[in-house]
Amino acid sequence: MRRLIKIPLISELPLAINLRMDFGDKSKVMEVLNRAFAGSVVDKRIAAAAIREFEGILEDLYTRPPQWEMVTMKREEVDKMREIIKYQDKKIKDITERVNRMSHGDQPEHPLPTDKDREDTNRRLYLADSFRDIYDKEWRAALRELTSIYRWRPQEAVYALMRVIRNACDLCINIAEDQLDKLLLGMEEAMVDPINGGNGGKMKNLFKDHMNVYSDGMKIAEKYAVQYRNDRAEIAVPAVLELFMESKLKMIIDPVKLKRDLKAYITKVVELVWLMTSLHPPMRLYWQLQTERVNTDFFDFYDRKGDFVNQTVWPAVFMHNTGKMIYKGQTVAM
Template sequence: MPVTPQNVGRKNPRSSTHGGTPREYIDESEHGKGIEYRNDLGKYEERILGLNRELERSKAVEAEQSRIIQEKEKMIQDLTTRLSRAASQQLTQGNPNIADLSDVNRPTKLGERFGQVYDDQWSEAYEALKARGKRDDEIVVELAKIVQDIYSFMQNSVKDLLDKLASKTSEVIRNPFQTHSGEIPVIKGLDVTVSDLVKTHGHHTLEAVKKKSLDTHCAQENDPRIRGYVSILSELIWLMVIQDPPMVLKFIEKGEKMDPNIFKPYTKSGSIVVVCVWPALYLHKNGPLVGRGFALPQ
């Protein structure tokens, strides 16, 4: 600022100081710091964005790893279940002395239900026949014959089923691209597989089996007590004969001496059999006794 009479003694505002430092230097310094601050802020923001992207990628990788781990764990669980099932099947297959406790139709359970039929449905069917004026000996013979007929029917039916399955399966395996190729030899060892298949899935045929049995043994019968007797016997005996090996019903013959450990006397004591009232049940052929029968002695 030039020196004139008017401004003698005045301070140049541009040369004002702050703490001994000219104002123009302070302004320039603060401006530089602002730029530096904004630059640092931008760097921080970029860093934060970069870290967020890394975090999202890490989360995606973690989610994928978690999915893979879950899939592996499920595969391990499935394989363990299959191994356990296979081991159990290998252990119990053809070995009735080792029971599969998960099977609701295992032999011991079937034996219990079969014994209950004699207490319940047999007694109801007896009363139905008695109401028709039949004698006691006629009734027990007729009811016992129903059991025998159903047992024979189911034995033949399961044999036919096993033969058909073994034949058809062999045909499909040997000639998978032909609809019919005539008679094909059954593949060796397939009978074991087919037998296990029927045992495992034979309950799916129950309705068809019971219907066929009712049509065969109750064609002219309308009394629900008789039909109920035939129906429950058809169900249980079918489940018995599809066991591996099949369970066995023993009918004592007229004139035979009764073993009290196998047959209990019906209505009176004695040792010589007149008629088999209810068969004894065995776990399998030549196997242990599951349930005693009843016989009418002389």
């Protein structure tokens, strides 16, 4: 299947010119120019062929006197046309790269319903934007603090900041799974035993006798539990942050030595990771492990280029586990 590209109007180009050339009715150049003036879609192959044809004509103009019955152009107009061709060629390459990235296979063959739900999608994009802002602000401030006040080497500091994200993901995934189980079980217990639901340990025997009721009820309960948690996830942030400080932080740094910028970074990371994880299905943060081949579809290089990962600096963000990528991550190459 041919890929189509949009040729911008001549008025949109940086150096618009007026030219009169008798290329002939079947000329590729004339075909592209006619469509460009109309703002139409042009096949990439035709556009590339037209560019090559026009470059050949321009080369003739520089090597032999122009035939005035064929062309009426000044030398400076030829130079301007070269600039337009360069501009157009770059635009074609940029569009082609974007199309290739979109069709690389990072979207699911059968997208989950959340991909089509505008409200849910907007929420995910908002959280992804907020998470990216952490990298631009709190991450950089925490990195400066670790290297200047703590006297850590830059590589150690980058590694520690990424460990905060990885540990936050592990913690939040476990909490989110347990929380949803508790919500579902609580709703179902209250329905099966409205008098003593959740008390006295009587539910196990009831569920053994009525497993079909329990199973069907859980499916209904899940729908409402998921929506309830999506709407109320923010209120759990303080408890999740407290648990992170108590159980995860000591593996990264001594909590007693925690200073302002690093604390602000940890607080923002845990909050956003929790909000992304508590969605259903959860958003995905993806990082590569050391010695893996760098996936340039999902990561940009933090400083130097290379074939293999030294360490992930910032994770790539996906709509969900089988959804499209929202933002690329950063990686340090070997």
